[in-house]
Amino acid sequence: MGIHVEGVSKWVLRDCSFELPSGSVTALVGANGAGKTTLLSLLAGLLSADSGQVRADGRVAFVAQDKPLYKHFTATDALSFGKHTNKVWDQERAVGWLSRFGVPLKRASGRLSGGQRAHISFAVALGSRPDVLLLDEPLSELDPLVRKEVTAALLGFVADEGTTLVLSTHVVSELSGVADRLLLLAQGELLVSGEVDDLLGSHVSYVGPVSTAAPGPGDVVLARHTAAQSQFLVRTPSPVSVAEPWVSRPVSLEDLVLAHLEVAE
């Protein structure tokens, strides 16, 4: 087991429990203030829980949302720092990341762009070859054009190493094709937790004439009504086909997340 969390409460977080197998890639989503950073800090060991248990197996690396770095350190210094403060260090991997994304090695990080600083933070985290990698809003500082490339590169690294990756985001459109597990937090409560494939298989959207009740089985997550039609997004263990004029449609990960977030508002 990569990460094991049981009955954890801290600040906004209330009684969260979940397990993440090692080597899994998990997206942690939720509105601002939902408790994503608190949860990641607990996993990183920077905070201790008021109650409950947090366990992360092996060495953990955490990259905070604001990508803190020593302003006077150059990228080369930052890598020397990583080498000097870690039992395991992969210089080639760290340097490889920096050169791949064109980060200048000899300029103080205080004089670099936010994106370049983010790359230094990633390089230090990846160079330490962690068993668990926690990234808080990893893409927030990056140019939309390189986000896909960075995501693909990160996924490539963790897949090679069997690293357990947890990344938080509030940009839902970045999720598809990235995570194989989803944790959805709203106001400190864990609303959805599970494998993405299972979640997609257990949610369905019914569209049909204006109605107050859903035409099929399942718990209604979100109902939307317009003058001409009603739409119900329901959670059900096994989606069934519905009678005409209703249509059932599979939901996308983005629809699913947005529906849960919207209801939680």
Next chain:
Amino acid sequence: MRGLLWLTWRQHRWVLCSTAVVVLLASWLLIELDLANTPGDAVPLSGFYAQLVQTAFGGLVGMFWGAPLVAREFEERTYLVAWGQDVSPERWLAGKVALLGLVAVLLAVPIGLGDGYRGHQDVSWDVFEVSPLVQAGYVLFGLAAGVLMSALVRHTLTSMGLTLALYVAVRMVMSLGARDHYLPTERVLSEVGEARQLPEGVQIVETGYLDGDGHVMGMPSECTAFVNPQNCIRTHGGAHSFVDFQPIDRLPGFQVAEFFAFTAFAAGLFFLAFLRLRRGWRPSRSHRRIAA
């Protein structure tokens, strides 16, 4: 540990080097003035300069090396980086304190060499703080005060202010109150009104009058109006006048005692700072490693 020394040097090299330059210039001037002057009755300006340097050094190191040490990591959020690797916060602090403490003690040596006016005749209670050992104790204490305040308040300016306050308070209490009593004083008695014979160079701690039974008595209020109150004191039962003092040959021993006192304070404060870091950020990542 080598990695931490590298980190400490990389992070603090400018402040270390600039302090070293200032200290070497200041102590060169001290020693120059010391050799150029001959001791007289009055303390020349250079003597005050020496006192200023020797009073300030430990406090300044505490304020500028110690007080920002942890606080700045919090202000710039780099504690997430510093303590997010395989090094625990306690080991990180140990590495920093080891290097900074060593350099501070080395710089204390020239600071404690010259008093600015007495030349080679340095043996005097007036220049108690002119001693590399005493200065080393002060600077360790200043550094420890800074590190502890830094770990407690996590805000650089506040931490600097508190460091200065703590340093000044402890130095004052020790030099005004405690230092004269590291060993019991010696006492010389004389008849009231007679000239007394004191050994040379002593530090006078207390003077007063004894009654016929040998008990210390206060100055009778009726006598305070007299220019020469001796007769009045005698009629009110005063038998002897006394002087309590520390002889000059105790000076080196007292300086050693001062060093140990301040080093012990420093050890206590460092210990509290370590406890603070340990309690706040446990478990670090290696502590949470699960045995297979």
